[in-house]
Amino acid sequence: MKENKILNNLANLILFLIVTIMMIPICWMIITSLKSPDQIFTYPPKLFIFKVTLSSFKEIFETQKFLYFFRNSLIVALLTTVVGVGFGIFGAYGFSKFNFKLKKTIFILFLTSLMFPWALNLMTIYIFFIRVGIVDTHFGLVFAYQCIVLPVDIWLIKNYFDTIHTNITDSALLDGCSRVGVLFRILVPMSLPGIFSSAIFSFITGWNEYLFALTLTNTEFARTLPPGLYTHYMTFVRIGWNGLMAASLIATIPTLLLFLLFQKYFIEGLSAGAIKG
Amino acid sequence: MGTFWVVIITLEAKKNLLTLRRKGIIFALLAIFPSFLIISVISFYPLINGLILSFTDYKLGQQTPAKWIGISNYVSVFSSSIIWDSLGATLYFALMVVTGVIVIGMALALLLNRDFKGRAIARTLLIVPWAVPFFVSALLFRWLFDLQYGLVNYLLKSLFIIRANIGWLSQSPFFAMLSISIAFIWRLYPFNMVTFLASLETVDPVYYEVASIDGANRVQKFFHVTFPAIRNTFFTTVILDIVWVFQEFTLVWIMTEGSLKTEVLSIFVYRNAFMSLTFPKAAVGGALYCILLLVFAVIYIRLLLRIEGEE
Numbered sequence: 001m002k003e004n005k006i007l008n009n010l011a012n013l014i015l016f017l018i019v020t021i022m023m024i025p026i027c028w029m030i031i032t033s034l035k036s037p038d039q040i041f042t043y044p045p046k047l048f049i050f051k052v053t054l055s056s057f058k059e060i061f062e063t064q065k066f067l068y069f070f071r072n073s074l075i076v077a078l079l080t081t082v083v084g085v086g087f088g089i090f091g092a093y094g095f096s097k098f099n100f101k102l103k104k105t106i107f108i109l110f111l112t113s114l115m116f117p118w119a120l121n122l123m124t125i126y127i128f129f130i131r132v133g134i135v136d137t138h139f140g141l142v143f144a145y146q147c148i149v150l151p152v153d154i155w156l157i158k159n160y161f162d163t164i165h166t167n168i169t170d171s172a173l174l175d176g177c178s179r180v181g182v183l184f185r186i187l188v189p190m191s192l193p194g195i196f197s198s199a200i201f202s203f204i205t206g207w208n209e210y211l212f213a214l215t216l217t218n219t220e221f222a223r224t225l226p227p228g229l230y231t232h233y234m235t236f237v238r239i240g241w242n243g244l245m246a247a248s249l250i251a252t253i254p255t256l257l258l259f260l261l262f263q264k265y266f267i268e269g270l271s272a273g274a275i276k277g
Numbered sequence: 278m279g280t281f282w283v284v285i286i287t288l289e290a291k292k293n294l295l296t297l298r299r300k301g302i303i304f305a306l307l308a309i310f311p312s313f314l315i316i317s318v319i320s321f322y323p324l325i326n327g328l329i330l331s332f333t334d335y336k337l338g339q340q341t342p343a344k345w346i347g348i349s350n351y352v353s354v355f356s357s358s359i360i361w362d363s364l365g366a367t368l369y370f371a372l373m374v375v376t377g378v379i380v381i382g383m384a385l386a387l388l389l390n391r392d393f394k395g396r397a398i399a400r401t402l403l404i405v406p407w408a409v410p411f412f413v414s415a416l417l418f419r420w421l422f423d424l425q426y427g428l429v430n431y432l433l434k435s436l437f438i439i440r441a442n443i444g445w446l447s448q449s450p451f452f453a454m455l456s457i458s459i460a461f462i463w464r465l466y467p468f469n470m471v472t473f474l475a476s477l478e479t480v481d482p483v484y485y486e487v488a489s490i491d492g493a494n495r496v497q498k499f500f501h502v503t504f505p506a507i508r509n510t511f512f513t514t515v516i517l518d519i520v521w522v523f524q525e526f527t528l529v530w531i532m533t534e535g536s537l538k539t540e541v542l543s544i545f546v547y548r549n550a551f552m553s554l555t556f557p558k559a560a561v562g563g564a565l566y567c568i569l570l571l572v573f574a575v576i577y578i579r580l581l582l583r584i585e586g587e588e
Contacts, residue, residue: 100306113572115574122323123560124323208412255408259407
């Protein structure tokens with residue numbers, strides 16, 4: 001028993017150390033964002049005692065550019081979520097509750113498409129977007145993101161639909177409920193964790209994505225935060241790390257909030273997928 | 278007489294159900310069609326077209342159709358060392374990062390899978406890196422590894438581990454690869470931790486008691502009880518890790534832009550396509566990339582089918 005107690009304390013100590021190490025980058029981001037430019041470029045860096053200033057944040061909100069990128073990111077991420085989850089719910093219904101030829105093959109093709117090299121696909125998407133004239137639009141980005149979002153959404157939601165027995169849906173059908181009714185009155189309400197986790201996944205993808213956003217937006221019209229911040233701040237001779245970290249911190253808030261608020265659903269939905277395969 | 282009607286009614290109901298099922302197929306196809314169309318246009322078609330591009334002399338914006346020139350793009354790309362360095366860097370990151378996240382993810386999952394005060398706080402804090410947008414973590418690590426004013430050099434110097442500042446992202450391929458791997462691991466370990474932890478929680482404690490009675494020690498318990506129980510989750514997670522590392526662009530691009538031999542395949546393709554505007558050359562890199570990913574895709578599908586079969 002005594003040995004167990006020592007081991008337990010040792011485990012707690014190790015855990016504490018790892019948590020501390022993993023938190024260092026976040027703390028550094030916060031500290032940097034609260035410094036003035038001249039405090040950034042001093043050595044040794046002041047970690048705890050320095051003059052706290054909110055000038056970096058003020059500057060960000062005054063330059064408009066940041067707000068503009070932020071707005072674009074929000075539009076793109078929200079639309080990506082709506083489109084992905086919307087089609088995802090119907091797709092999951094089709095794959096989960098019906099039997100037809102090639103069902104398994106199509107489903108596996110969908111999942112495999114996640115492993116296609118995106119950089120390669122991007123060339124054709126770019127050519128196609130130029131021809132159709134949707135380069136530099138929010139719609140174009142939302143459309144392109146569906147190649148990442150849609151298969152995952154279908155998969156996450158399908159995992160939940162699969163747990164609901166066909167007896168329930170069949171008897172509702174025999175009672176004269178329409179198929180869309182079955183979907184939205186029975187399946188969707190019973191699968192909220194799956195739908196939540198796919199919504200969070202979609203939003204985060206739209207919010208985070210860099211490569212497509214960089215390539216498919218030439219001007220600042222539809223440019224989202226990831227390429228926006230990089231190109232905006234990295235052009236200076238000396239990178240304004242305080243401003244960049246302040247902007248990064250604000251860019252982190254939406255996804256962090258989603259994680260903290262819906263952690264339970266997200267983990268549940270995701271592990272339902274991963275455990276099942 | 279009563280039973281007769283019951284039989285008739287059940288038969289009738291069965292018939293209804295069958296017609297419903299048949300009509301259902303049309304509905305199912307309609308439900309799947311939009312997704313199928315979207316994925317075809319932005320996934321399947323681009324992949325095939327991209328592979329075709331690698332055999333042509335396509336130039337962006339040219340009016341005449343591209344000419345088929347066989348494998349000459351392949352010959353020119355593979356005869357330079359750049360593509361081999363790219364392949365090397367991609368495989369290096371896959372090995373380093375995946376090993377790192379498995380070890381850290383599993384260790385943390387095991388540490389968290391106990392009863393102790395502050396468990397919820399520790400778990401939440403450990404998930405936070407996952408919630409940080411990828412481009413933010415990339416920028417953040419570039420700043421952490423800054424030559425003059427970065428925190429990493431400062432901390433290592435104060436702890437007397439190094440004497441002079443290390444140019445993490447500017448000195449040598451070794452340090453550049455190492456810094457990117459560290460950033461990668463920081464970003465990817467929470468996913469592993471969460472899936473491992475979730476599957477550990479499903480293991481029935483009775484098995485551990487039985488193992489204890491049989492006199493198994495901790496290590497034996499892990500390999501004979503825990504691991505077999507979470508095997509499927511473990512392999513699914515590892516495959517997803519590998520694929521994510523292969524697909525990664527943001528982190529490497531923001532930290533080094535592919536300098537110091539860190540040019541992974543995704544950057545090779547991007548640079549050739551959108552900076553040099555040589556699409557066919559980029560497509561050759563993409564084809565190599567495809568073969569790599571295909572290997573893991575096949576393993577993944579077999580795993581999925583096996584798991585489905587076990588149920």
